[in-house]
Amino acid sequence: MGWKAAEKLIRHWKVLRGDNVMIIRGKDKGETGIIKRVIRSQNRIIVEGKNLVKKHIKQGPGHEGGIFTVEAPLHASNVQVLDPVTGKPCKVGVKYLEDGTKVRVSRGIGASGSIxxxxxxxxLRTTPRPTVAGPKDTPMDLVLEKTYDPKSGKGMPDL
Structure with missing residues (x-):
């Protein structure tokens, strides 16, 4: 990706994976669906069961080839989040509640202003946490072990 393309990346994303959205442009205009994946490096999202295209896949050692129907990514500007109260597409704004929590609210003409x-x-995590062998904290007997002698200025000999 060139620096011009990187300059135009969305910095503050308003749509999240799992949001209920309506497609406002393209061949599936007016249809609603749930966001399956967000590709932030390309400003694109994949909506479940929408923007279907035929893909020719060559046969390989681990899979069979053929023509498959897959979901193609849409540009993030071509979808809008649905207002939870009215069920219509709306813009998304950010608001801070009295207790300091940050929430998303619906904005725009005809929006309810609800959270x-x-x-x-x-x-849910998409990738499992890495498993580390043993505890992460250092045991107390190793912490209290004396490894330096201040009188001689040398390290203690290994036993």
């Missing part, structure tokens, strides 16, 4: 909840799917 758009974070999708539950975001609480």
């Amino acid at each position: 758009i909840p974070r999708p539950e799917i975001l609480k």
